[in-house]
Amino acid sequence: MGYTCRHILMEYSSQVMKLGCSILKLISEALGLNPNHLLEMGCAERLTISGHYYPRCPQPELVIGTTEHTDGGFITILLQDHIGGLQVFYKNQWTHVLHISGALVVNVGDLLQLVTNDKFVSSRHKVVANKVCPRVSVASFFMTDLTKTSNVLEPIKELVSDHNPANYRGTTGKEFIDYFMRKGLDGTSALLHFKI
Numbered sequence: 243m244g245y246t247c248r249h250i251l252m253e254y255s256s257q258v259m260k261l262g263c264s265i266l267k268l269i270s271e272a273l274g275l276n277p278n279h280l281l282e283m284g285c286a287e288r289l290t291i292s293g294h295y296y297p298r299c300p301q302p303e304l305v306i307g308t309t310e311h312t313d314g315g316f317i318t319i320l321l322q323d324h325i326g327g328l329q330v331f332y333k334n335q336w337t338h339v340l341h342i343s344g345a346l347v348v349n350v351g352d353l354l355q356l357v358t359n360d361k362f363v364s365s366r367h368k369v370v371a372n373k374v375c376p377r378v379s380v381a382s383f384f385m386t387d388l389t390k391t392s393n394v395l396e397p398i399k400e401l402v403s404d405h406n407p408a409n410y411r412g413t414t415g416k417e418f419i420d421y422f423m424r425k426g427l428d429g430t431s432a433l434l435h436f437k438i
């Protein structure tokens with residue numbers, strides 16, 4: 243029996259989940275926390291996978307592929323093809339994120355910035371259209387379980403002190419994502435709404 247799309251998606255999501263958990267463990271360690279800290283907070287409870295198709299565009303200068311934004315969740319693992327178009331705002335300028343065969347792009351999202359109290363900063367990125375050929379990408383977003391309304395997300399206690407007070411108020415995954423969706427990709431950060 244050949245592989246169906248469903249098998250491929252199940253296999254991809256299970257491998258991406260394993261990779262995301264390893265990355266979240268490494269980030270916890272980098273913050274001086276127990277390796278399981280972010281996982282125990284529920285950062286990988288929910289995985290949403292979005293496939294994007296950007297058609298070839300005869301007048302790319304008049305079109306936006308994806309407007310400038312930051313992702314809302316904790317981390318995003320992005321698979322992009324060789325066409326190019328993804329740009330990240332780095333050192334005060336837009337920089338192409340070049341395709342590297344076999345490599346994935348990992349973006350820090352707003353909720354990781356919130357719980358790490360700005361130690362990890364969400365990446366501003368956008369996608370520009372091109373007139374040569376269509377582009378495909380697959381984005382895997384790591385989030386908490388949005389039905390758990392009692393799970394408060396706030397700057398991690400170990401990362402705040404009298405000298406380094408919390409920059410954000412507590413929220414829930416659902417409140418944050420509801421606000422993020424309502425606001426839309428208007429070029430402003432959803433984090434401003436939660437800033438103290």
Ligand SMILES: O=C(O)CCC(=O)C(=O)O
Nearest residue numbers: 294313322328369379381
């Ligand atoms: O298509 C891409 O490379 C990026 C898509 C993206 O930024 C997103 O889905 O949040």
Ligand SMILES: [Fe+2]
Nearest residue numbers: 311312313367
């Ligand atoms: Fe994004």
